[in-house]
C-alpha cells in the first residue's frame with residue numbers, strides 16, 4: 428500500500444501545529460483523499476478520548492505509567508487548566524476565535540469509527556445519590572453509594588460538552604469554586620465509574636440528569 | 642431540472658462527502674453545537690444546486706469545490722454569530738442526551754482498549770496526546786527516534802482498531 432505524502436501532516440493538523448495556510452491546504456487535501464480523511468478522523472477520535480478520559484485511562488495503571496512522580500491531585504489540577512476550559516466551556520466568543528484561527532480543538536467526532544462488541548463492565552450496580560432531578564442552585568458536591576471492590580471513582584459531569592472528570596477514592600466530591608461559578612441554569616448529566624486498584628472498570632452508574640433552576 | 646453539464650452521481654456525492662463535511666464543520670463549530678447538522682445539510686444542498694445549475698463546470702476537483710463551499714459557509718456562520726454573541730451562556734446545557742450517551746459508550750470502549758495496550762504503546766499515547774509533548778520530546782523520553790514515535794503511534798492505532806473489531 429503506497430503512502431500518501433500528506434499522511435505525516437495528520438498529527439500536526441490535529442494538534443494545531445500547522446499554520447493557517449497549511450491547515451487549509453491539508454483540509455482541501457482530505458476533502459479529495461478518502462484514505463487521508465479516514466485516518467484523520469480515526470486519529471481525531473483517539474486523541475479526543477485520550478484528552479477527555481486520560482485520567483481514567485492512564486492513572487489506574489500507575490505502576491506502568493512513565494511518570495510515577497506526578498500525583499493524582501496534580502493531574503486533576505493539570506486537567507482543569509484554563510486550556511481545558513477552551514474545550515470544556517465553549518463560549519461563543521472562544522468558539523469564534525478558535526474557528527477563525529483555524530486551530531483544531533479536538534472537538535469533532537470521527538464519523539467513521541464504528542465500534543462493535545461491548546467490553547464495558549456493568550456487573551455490579553453503582554448508584555448515584557445526589558444531585559438528581561431539579562435543584563434550586565448549583566450543587567456543592569456529588570455523592571454516590573460505595574461499591575465494595577472499588578478503589579477509585581471517576582465522576583463525569585457534562586452539559587453540552589464534558590465539563591469535569593475528577594477522580595477520587597471517596598464516595599463524595601466537592602465541585603470546585605471556579606466551576607461552580609461557571610455553571611448556569613439548565614440541564615446537565617453526571618455519572619460515576621468505579622475502578623479496582625488495578626484500574627479495571629468495575630461498574631458504571633446510570634447517567635443521571637439534573638436541572639439547575641436558577 | 643436542467644441537465645447537468647458535469648456528470649456526477651449526486652447520491653454518491655452525498656455518501657462520500659457528508660462525513661468529510663461533517664468532520665470539518667464540527668471541528669470549526671464544536672461537535673456540541675446543535676446547529677452543525679443543519680449547516681452540513683445546507684452545504685451539501687448548495688453543492689448539489691451548483692452542480693445542477695451548471696455553475697460548477699469541473700474546473701476544480703469536486704473535493705476542492707465542496708471544500709470551498711464548506712469554508713465559506715463556516716465563515717458566514719461565524720459572522721452571523723458575532724452579532725448575537727452576548728446572549729450565549731458560558732456553559733451550555735445539553736441538547737440531546739441520547740447522542741451524548743452513545744458517544745460516551747463508543748469512547749469508553751476505545752478507552753478500555755487503550756488500557757489493554759502494552760506499556761510501550763500506551764506510554765507513547767500518554768506522552769504524545771495526553772501530556773502533549775512534541776514528537777522529539779517523546780522520542781527523548783522513551784529513548785527512540787522521532788520516526789519511531791510516529792510508527793509506534795500508528796501501530797497502536799492499528800492494534801486498537803483490531804481490538805474493537807474493525
Ligand SMILES: [Zn+2]
Pocket residue numbers: 431432433434456460462463
Ligand atoms: Zn492523502
